[in-house]
Amino acid sequence: MSLSVPHNGIKADNEPVIELFVKAGSDGESIGNCPFSQRLFMILWLKGVVFNVTTVDLKRKPADLQNLAPGTHPPFITFNGEVKTDVNKIEEFLEDVLSPPKFTKLSARHPESNTAGMDIFAKFSAFIKNSKPNANEGLERGLLKTLQKLDEYLRSPLPDEIDHNSIEDVKTSSRKFLDGDNMTLADCNLLPKLHIVKKFPSICKRLNVSHWSDYPSERNNAPLSLYELHSSRQAYPSKTDYPTDPRLRRCHLQNGFQHSTQQTGCSLSQCHPFCH
Missing domain, CATH: 3.40.30.10 (Glutaredoxin)
Structure with a gap:
């Protein structure tokens, strides 16, 4: 757009x-x-x-x-x-x-878009500020879980992407952003926080977020990577x-x-x- x-x-x-x-x-x-x-x-x-x-x-x-x-x-x-x-x-x-x-x-049309990824920044802050080695594993799991949950939300089709009169079963969303093909307030809230997490590539590597490419492209069709790509373009x-x-x-x-x-x-x- x-x-x-x-x-x-x-x-x-x-x-x-x-x-x-x-x-x-x-x-x-x-x-x-x-x-x-x-x-x-x-x-x-x-x-x-x-x-x-x-x-x-x-x-x-x-x-x-x-x-x-x-x-x-x-x-x-x-x-x-x-x-x-x-x-x-x-x-x-x-x-x-x-x-x-x-x-x-x-404004987002779907309320769920406003809360997608809302825990990522808090989980990330707790992880990088942690000074107790024995707590690292649990904090890593918590952060990875929130990233995976966001990835799943981006992958899942929104209600208006599903045609209930069609015999085709839509399993994967084709949208570009959290709430559709246009950026909303939900994206304005999430993207800057997500960017801070991505500025720590060593942490992303430790968390094994393999699809979170440093250079997102159309060939890397993981939802989170494509989300970055479309966001940078629009x-x-x-x-x-x-x-x-x-x-x-x-x-x-x-x-x-x-x-x-x-x-x-x-x-x-x-x-x-x-x-x-």
């Missing part, structure tokens, strides 16, 4: 003014590896709305951040000047106000399209001083969960 890009990148008078504040990466300027920041980034991107991104270097404790949202850490947004916090509430708010026909609906068109996309202006907030730049210095791999 091609992304909806506003004409000439110019925001219409009746469009909202949206700014997304995210945690900066290790260099203090690029978009960091925060799954919650990436979740909101993906939602706004897929909505097709014009928005600004401001990276916040928390190590420098910028004064402007405290003035704008006292006691709040990124990610958060300002919507027509009003500060919105709490990622779940922001997601609900954006889905409500950025609605069809002008903006893309991202969320952001290409490495050349993204830096010049007229929807984005990136800002950097540090020491109470905000400056803006064109989005030419932001690596796609820092923004999209599966582009490397």
Whole structure:
């Protein structure tokens, strides 16, 4: 699906003014590896709305951040000047106000899609933070079980993929994403977290997730691998399209001083969960 890009990148008078504040990466300027920041980034991107991104270097404790949202850490947004916090509430708010026909609906049709893979990040965190060798085996089994459960969900056909009037028995899903052939809020929530797990190839190897290819392709037809492939193709068109996309202006907030730049210095791999 091609992304909806506003004409000439110019925001219409009746469009909202949206700014997304995210945690900066290790260099203090690029978009960091925060799954919650990436979740909101993906939602706004897929909505097709014009928005600004401001990276916040928390190590420098910028004064402007405290003035704008006292006691709040990124990610958060300002919507027509009003500060919105709490990622779940922001997601609900954006889905409500950025609605069809002008903006893309991202809510999942099947409730099960919203909970698919929801335990993966917690299981992974418990596994990598474990300091008791005798607990490793049990934690590995728990993490592997959640990955296999996600794989099974992606493999199983959704209700609308089954034609009850057909004599053919549909056993394997042909969909690209959690809830169908289009990305939804469920994917925006899961993909950044799944990406963090995948950044530890040695752990994936120990867990024997053999189908989780470092280079997913059509030939590797395991559901989880294909899920990565389709996600990397759809969320952001290409490495050349993204830096010049007229929807984005990136800002950097540090020491109470905000400056803006064109989005030419932001690596796609820092923004999209599966582009490397």
